[in-house]
Amino acid sequence: MRENDRRRFIKQSVLGTLGTILSTEAVFAIPEGYTPLFFDNDRDALKGKSTEMVVLNDRPWNVEAPAHLLDDTVTPAEKMFIRNNGIVPETIDVKGWTLTINGESAMTKKVYTLEDLKKKFKAHTYQLTLECGGNGRAGYFPSTSGNQWTNGGVSCAEWTGVRLRDILEDAGIKEDAVYIGYYGKDIHPSREPGKVVISRGVPIKKALEEETLIAWAMNGKDIPVVHGYPLRLVIGGWPASVSGKWLHTISIRNKIHDGPKMTGKSYKVPINPVEPGVDPPEDQFRIIESMPVKSLITYPQTGAMLALGKPLQVRGHAWAGDLQVKQLEVSIDFGATWQKADLKAPKNRLAWQHWTAELTFPKLGYYEVWARATDSKGVSQPMVMPQWNPEGYINNSCHRIAVKVV
Amino acid sequence: MKYLFVLSAFLLLGSVAWTTRSGNTPPGVVQQAWADSVKKDPETGLAADTDLPLIKAHCTACHSSKLITQNHFTRTGWVDKIRWMQKYHKLWDLGPSEVAVLNYLEKYYGPARQTFDGRRKPLEKPGWYKL
Numbered sequence: 311m312r313e314n315d316r317r318r319f320i321k322q323s324v325l326g327t328l329g330t331i332l333s334t335e336a337v338f339a340i341p342e343g344y345t346p347l348f349f350d351n352d353r354d355a356l357k358g359k360s361t362e363m364v365v366l367n368d369r370p371w372n373v374e375a376p377a378h379l380l381d382d383t384v385t386p387a388e389k390m391f392i393r394n395n396g397i398v399p400e401t402i403d404v405k406g407w408t409l410t411i412n413g414e415s416a417m418t419k420k421v422y423t424l425e426d427l428k429k430k431f432k433a434h435t436y437q438l439t440l441e442c443g444g445n446g447r448a449g450y451f452p453s454t455s456g457n458q459w460t461n462g463g464v465s466c467a468e469w470t471g472v473r474l475r476d477i478l479e480d481a482g483i484k485e486d487a488v489y490i491g492y493y494g495k496d497i498h499p500s501r502e503p504g505k506v507v508i509s510r511g512v513p514i515k516k517a518l519e520e521e522t523l524i525a526w527a528m529n530g531k532d533i534p535v536v537h538g539y540p541l542r543l544v545i546g547g548w549p550a551s552v553s554g555k556w557l558h559t560i561s562i563r564n565k566i567h568d569g570p571k572m573t574g575k576s577y578k579v580p581i582n583p584v585e586p587g588v589d590p591p592e593d594q595f596r597i598i599e600s601m602p603v604k605s606l607i608t609y610p611q612t613g614a615m616l617a618l619g620k621p622l623q624v625r626g627h628a629w630a631g632d633l634q635v636k637q638l639e640v641s642i643d644f645g646a647t648w649q650k651a652d653l654k655a656p657k658n659r660l661a662w663q664h665w666t667a668e669l670t671f672p673k674l675g676y677y678e679v680w681a682r683a684t685d686s687k688g689v690s691q692p693m694v695m696p697q698w699n700p701e702g703y704i705n706n707s708c709h710r711i712a713v714k715v716v
Numbered sequence: 717m718k719y720l721f722v723l724s725a726f727l728l729l730g731s732v733a734w735t736t737r738s739g740n741t742p743p744g745v746v747q748q749a750w751a752d753s754v755k756k757d758p759e760t761g762l763a764a765d766t767d768l769p770l771i772k773a774h775c776t777a778c779h780s781s782k783l784i785t786q787n788h789f790t791r792t793g794w795v796d797k798i799r800w801m802q803k804y805h806k807l808w809d810l811g812p813s814e815v816a817v818l819n820y821l822e823k824y825y826g827p828a829r830q831t832f833d834g835r836r837k838p839l840e841k842p843g844w845y846k847l
Contacts, residue, residue: 451832613842622847678839694835712842 374462378611396507413561417482437661443549446705454702471525491567492554509569546660600631612711630685
């Protein structure tokens with residue numbers, strides 16, 4: 311640990327200058343719990359991450375997993391995508407960390423320490439699918455600006471914390487409440503102190519769902535720093551940007567929350583479908599709510615060569631925003647015929663579902679395995695590029711891998 | 717100041733040289749959107765060029781110009797077509813004209829370089845591995 315190195319260095323310096331101990335102490339003494347300035351959480355963002363993760367951007371960090379890396383039923387931290395809008399907080403004071411509930415529609419302003427949250431309220435654990443609103447952007451033509459996510463801006467970890475509902479009700483929700491908005495401690499890329507990086511939210515109805523958590527743990531451990539330590543809002547099934555990291559405040563709003571990245575065209579798509587390349591004015595956009603139905607083939611990795619006559623076990627996950635996936639099919643002939651996969655129920659609502667299928671290939675040659683999920687309302691993934699939109703959001707076209715029978 | 721003058725003079729010379737060269741496109745560089753700027757021969761619909769008579773003599777003397785205009789092959793691809801016609805369709809040896817014919821075909825009927833405008837790009841070539 312760099313922090314320890316620093317402490318050791320300081321101790322040694324102090325010992326080395328015993329003769330002038332009084333003045334030296336005054337210069338070097340560090341208050342308990344204070345993190346040295348050069349302790350760089352942002353630079354350490356990739357610490358512990360799989361070396362197969364793909365860095366799309368390093369300022370701010372935007373890192374995705376290749377599809378085959380997402381094979382685990384529960385996504386471990388080392389394979390979880392990072393979508394940061396700002397810089398990871400430099401200092402994280404866990405003991406002094408508080409969560410404030412305020413806003414026009416809060417009956418009282420409340421402040422909780424982490425201990426308060428853990429003691430006063432019942433803890434819950436849910437496996438929740440978090441997908442970046444821009445996941446799949448690389449598949450839009452004409453291409454749209456922003457990080458060019460392919461398929462790996464999605465995760466489904468187990469989150470533990472308290473229900474946002476319990477906390478909001480403790481503070482009191484006024485009748486005119488419409489939306490909630492979060493505030494986190496990330497640093498604006500300009501480093502302007504106090505400038506909010508991203509502050510998004512959800513309608514009060516979504517905020518009050520059982521699975522909406524204020525979480526302090528991920529997969530049974532402290533949330534990794536880059537993923538929001540020590541406190542994070544976790545809202546499954548919606549663009550992951552509503553799951554605010556390094557959470558310190560939630561405002562109960564009497565109007566649609568208007569923090570940075572709620573306005574303009576951020577996380578919005580045209581109300582009416584547009585021709586590819588057409589960018590309508592701001593007032594013709596709507597906020598993305600539930601993410602669309604989608605699936606991934608996580609095994610095998612694309613490029614598999616196998617012997618003729620050998621069956622191939624393929625598998626992956628499927629999810630459908632607020633809904634459930636009711637069917638998963640695979641095709642080895644570009645959609646001419648489809649074969650039903652064995653699809654499991656989700657561990658809980660808003661968790662991705664696992665599927666498996668056994669494929670046999672009729673003769674030697676090049677194949678593509680395509681997967682297509684259908685949600686509980688009968689809506690399927692398109693095989694081609696879905697409705698183009700200027701910001702390149704919610705591309706849920708079928709995932710596919712290349713296979714050669716040799 | 718003097719430096720700036722020398723630099724701009726150099727740039728000017730360079731651009732003249734480039735313009736001169738562009739009349740004779742180097743191999744592998746396909747002219748983009750030529751359809752808008754290049755005149756077409758009214759008789760055949762082929763791109764007008766000083767070498768067009770060669771094309772008429774060696775190609776459209778026997779087959780429709782549409783066999784050319786509807787295709788976009790690489791230089792190697794066009795060579796293959798010529799060899800195939802020589803093997804199966806009694807096309808003669810083009811002799812020293814072959815280079816000029818290929819230059820023409822590559823220049824006007826090389827691989828299309830327009831941006832992708834379909835609904836889904838082909839899958840990228842994976843790194844093949846034994847499962």
